[in-house]
Amino acid sequence: NAGVTQTPKFQVLKTGQSMTLQCAQDMNHEYMSWYRQDPGMGLRLIHYSVGAGITDQGEVPNGYNVSRSTTEDFPLRLLSAAPSQTSVYFCASGAAPYEQYFGPGTRLTVT
C-alpha cells in the first residue's frame, strides 16, 4: 500500500497561472479532503468528497476547484494563482468522516 500520494512535492507558480495538485489513495477510502497549512495556523479545509462524484466546499474554497471522478483520485485545481495561495497543501483520505490519513504535502509558492 502506497497510502496517500501527492504530486508534485514542490511547485513555484507565477501570479495568474493555473495548475492541478494531484492526490491519489490506494486504500479504497470513500472520504477525501484537501487542506492548506500556513505558518502558525491550523490546517484549514478547502474541499472534501464523501465518494466518487460527490464534492463539497470546506472553510476556504475560493480560488480552488475539485472533482472526484474515481474513488482513488481527488485533484485540486488552482484557477488563477495568487500570492495568498502560497502554502503547504495536504490531501487526506479515510474510510470514515473522522478518519484521516494524510499525504506528504505539496509546498506551493506563488510569486
Place this chain on the structure above:
Amino acid sequence: KNQVEQSPQSLIILEGKNCTLQCNYTVSPFSNLRWYKQDTGRGPVSLTIMTFSENTKSNGRYTATLDADTKQSSLHITASQLSDSASYICVVSGAGKSTFGDGTTLTVKP
C-alpha cells in the same frame, strides 16, 4: 464559533524528560478528539482518537486524556526521545466538521 486552543505554543525539553501538552475546545456537538504528530516537512500522523465515553487512550509513550465536561484534553509524553521533536495537533470533530488547533511545537534536546 468552534475553537480549539492548544498550549503551550512551543516547548523545549531535555531527552528523557516527560511533558504534557494541553488542548481546550469549544466545539459543539462533540463526536471525537484526535491527536496528531507532524514531523517537519511531513503530513500529520494520527496518535490517538477518543470519543465522549473515553477518558484515556495510550499509544506507546503517548497518553491522551479527555475531560468532556470541562472540554479539555492533554497529551502526555513519557521518557521523551529526540524523535519526539515535532508539532502536535489537536483536532475536535462533531456534526460532520473538524476543527484543528494551531499545534504545539515540541523540541527535544540531547
